[in-house]
Structure formats: structure tokens, C-alpha cells
Amino acid sequence: MIEAALTHLQAPFRMNGPEPRPSLPALGQLPLRLRTFRWLLSETWPQAKGKRLLDLGAGPGLFARIASRHGFSVTAVDARMPWTAADIEAGQSSAGSGPVFEDDEFLFIQKDLRDVDDLSGFDVIACIGVLYHLPFADQRDLLARCAARAMVIDTEIYDASRIPESEASRFRPATVAGGYSGAFCREQGQVYSSHGDALSFWFDQDSILRFFADAGCSRVTMVEPQYFSAFGPRRWFVLNG
Incomplete structure (x- = not known):
């Protein structure tokens, strides 16, 4: 079932090499991630005018801005106000303009993504x-709510062999309901961390593919090659409900 649903999309530019960079993943990989997202939108939705995109966990709004410039009507949602690179370095968010405001290129709503219930008006969920x-x-729960929508996902993949020794104490290998394997990760409580959660879960690659298929995705497109953060491999996926 997974093999039949899985397709591959080759990036036309060079990803970073096999060794993770020592910088923060939130900053060290940002130029590559922005470039990949811009290319991925062009490949998947060459004509985006008239389509609506919801950016969940939008952070500073950089990806929302790219989607808007590509032609989408964009709503960006984050539990924190938008922040800057300086805020990421400091680990905290600057004061924003209010819980709901119109940027020059997208609508921003300050809300936890878990509280966004109505996705019916959106064509793509990022x-x-x-x-x-x-x-x-x-x-x-998020995949269940997005089951009928196309999704763009960029996520870390757990690989115990690639976790640096300095970070190993944050990870605990685990198998969760459904038999998916990976690891619990202790969140750091910073602006680029989870909002209000002490532990998150990182899938290994086989499990995340099965997770997508079990969630009802009719097709999973995996971008090749994988790239690497300071914590190991990361992957881009496009899901179609």
C-alpha cells in the first residue's frame, strides 16, 4: 500500500552534504528550506491564483510570504506573534501587531494550530x-483534520545514528500507538520549539510513510534528496488526500 502511494520528486539543485552543520537548524538550513519551498510550489501548483493556502505554525511568516508571491491567498497561523532572526537567536518573540492583522501579503492569526478546526476553505495546508x-x-489529530486537503510538510526524521552526543539526552526511542517507531524529544521551550509541550514525537522514515498512508493520503510525494539539520535527516513531503 505504501509503495503504491509513494512517488519521488528530485530537487534540481544541490542539497547540503551528508554531515549536519553545527548551526541551529532554524537558521543554518533556512536559505535551503526557503529555496526548496519556492521550487516545490512551482512544481506542484504552477497556477496558484484563486487557491488558498493555510500556513500552520507560520513563525516569522517567511514561507507564507513566498506562497503569497507565488499566487496563493495565504492565511498564516501561529501560537506566537511573528518573529525575526534576531528573536530566534534570543529564543523569544518580539511584540507584534495584535492577534489578527493584515500583513501586506497575508493574513496573520495568533492561534494554536491545534485550535484551528475549520479547514474547509483551504486548498493547501503547509x-x-x-x-x-x-x-x-x-x-x-492534525492529519485527520487535513485528510481531504493537499499538504506540504517539512519535518525532522529520527535517526539515532545521526543525533550528536551533545543532544542525545533529549531523545528517548519509543513506539507509539499504531506501532510507529521513532523517539520522544524533550522540547526546549524556545521560540522555535513546541508551544506548551514538554515532549514531542519524531518518526523514523519508515514509520512516517506508514503514518501518512494510514491517515488516508492517496499519494505521498517525497522530495529527494533528504537534507540534514544539526539533528540529522530532514524531509519534504507533499500529501494528497
Whole structure:
């Protein structure tokens, strides 16, 4: 079932090499992630005018801005106000403009993504750098709510052999309901961490593919090659309900 649903999309540019960079993943990989997202939208939705995209866990709004410039009507949601690179370095968010405001290119709503119930008005759901910051139950609930929508996901993949020794104490290998394997990760409580969760769950690659299929995705497109953060491999996926 998974093999029949799985397709591959080759990036036309070079990803970073097999060794993780020592910088924070939130900053060190950002230029590559922005470039990949821009290319992925062009490949998957070459004509986006008239389509609506919801960016869950939008952070500073960089990916929302790219989607808007590509032609989508964009709503960005985050539990924190938008932040800057300086805020990421400091581990805290700057004051924003209010819980709901119109940026020049998208609508921003300050809300926990778990409280966004009505997805019916959106054609595409973006979860970029978000999924692995959630507990397993919240990931399962999110996929259930998005089952009929196309999704773009960028997420860390658990690989015990690639976790640096300095970070190993944050991870505990685990198998969760449904037999999915991976690890619990202790969140750090910073601006780029989970909002209000002490532990998140990271899938290994085989389990995340099965998780997508079990959630009812009719097709999973996996971007090749994988790339690497300071914690090991990361992957881009496009899901179709």
C-alpha cells in the first residue's frame, strides 16, 4: 500500500552534504528550506491564483510570504506573534501587531494550530518545521483534520545514528500507538520549539510513510534528496488526500 502511494520528486539543485552543520537548524538550513519551498510550489501548483493556502505554525511568516508571491491567498497561523532572526537567536518573540492583522501579503492569526478546526476553505495546508514539534496524538489529530486537503510538510526524521552526543539526552526511542517507531524529544521551550509541550514525537522514515498512508493520503510525494539539520535527516513531503 505504501509503495503504491509513494512517488519521488528530485530537487534540481544541490542539497547540503551528508554531515549536519553545527548551526541551529532554524537558521543554518533556512536559505535551503526557503529555496526548496519556492521550487516545490512551482512544481506542484504552477497556477496558484484563486487557491488558498493555510500556513500552520507560520513563525516569522517567511514561507507564507513566498506562497503569497507565488499566487496563493495565504492565511498564516501561529501560537506566537511573528518573529525575526534576531528573536530566534534570543529564543523569544518580539511584540507584534495584535492577534489578527493584515500583513501586506497575508493574513496573520495568533492561534494554536491545534485550535484551528475549520479547514474547509483551504486548498493547501503547509506544515513547515512543525510536525516534529507536536506530541504524537496531536500529529494524528492534525492529519485527520487535513485528510481531504493537499499538504506540504517539512519535518525532522529520527535517526539515532545521526543525533550528536551533545543532544542525545533529549531523545528517548519509543513506539507509539499504531506501532510507529521513532523517539520522544524533550522540547526546549524556545521560540522555535513546541508551544506548551514538554515532549514531542519524531518518526523514523519508515514509520512516517506508514503514518501518512494510514491517515488516508492517496499519494505521498517525497522530495529527494533528504537534507540534514544539526539533528540529522530532514524531509519534504507533499500529501494528497
